Amino acid sequence: MTSRIQENEKPYFQSRFMFYYMMSDKFQDYVKINGTGATFLGISQESIGNYSICLPSLEEQLCIANYLDIESAKIDQAVTIKKKQIELLKERRQILIQNAVTRGLDPQAPMRDSGVEWVGEIPAHWGVKRAKYLFNEVDERSVDGKEELLSVSHMTGVTPRSERMSPCSWQRTIQAQKPARKMTLYSTLCGHGWGHWGCPTDWGL
Incomplete structure (x- = not known):
């Protein structure tokens, strides 16, 4: 009320x-x-x-x-100005990532058509492989469910779920937590069906 x-x-x-x-x-x-x-x-x-x-x-x-x-x-x-600056820095960061992973670090390197429409040109000495030949899904499960519970987000990567939930919601999550959740390790690539990816910094679920 x-x-x-x-x-x-x-x-x-x-x-x-x-x-x-x-x-x-x-x-x-x-x-x-x-x-x-x-x-x-x-x-x-x-x-x-x-x-x-x-x-x-x-x-x-x-x-x-x-x-x-x-x-x-x-x-x-001041906060409004900083937010705009942060957005510009994020945009610059994304451009740096895009250029580095698709064109390399040498701007003078000879280029060739990748054969993939959405990729476009790549450095001539680079190869192209389907992701299914690069990755294997690891299905290692927790025994007691005591490891840190993690979340995957396209904005923040892999982070402790406790940082993304209110204290009350977090307590309910802990109470409902069960063993047999999938586990991950440091520097392991994680993702789920919504297209969110990241790398954890420690053991977690």
């Missing part, structure tokens, strides 16, 4: 100041300790009512809120 909070007849707080206050670590820690819920953390009106808030004067609250508005806007703008 969503609750609307407003000042009493005699106002003690400025709404924007209270918004920032509720974003603070101290208040968020209180919510985590006193909140309930598995998929969505909620806190009762009684728990909110029992929380003690140290309040400056309304004038000082307004000054603090104005200051945070300005500084937050600066940070948001």
Whole structure:
């Protein structure tokens, strides 16, 4: 249930100041300790009512809120610029990978037609083989299921699944985890039917 909070007849707080206050670590820690819920953390009106808030004067609250508005806007703008820079770097990285694995490191190397439409030209001294002649699927299974549970993503490669799930969802996954999952090793190429690939950095499932 969503609750609307407003000042009493005699106002003690400025709404924007209270918004920032509720974003603070101290208040968020209180919510985590006193909140309930598995998929969505909620806190009762009684728990909110029992929380003690140290309040400056309304004038000082307004000054603090104005200051945070300005500084937050600066940070948001910097984050937007950084995100654009990151996207450009990702694009550059992808181009570097594409050129290196399909054309090699020598830009002066003689080229020839690969015979594969989507590949195009490749260095003349390179060969072309079907993937089925290069890979063998390894079906090694866990005995007790105690190894690190992994996920495969085209964005992040192979990573611990615990890093990609909420604490509640992760606990349910652990409780439902069974042995006999497929195992992988360091530097082994992993993938699944959705076209996601990666290499793990340690043992895992």
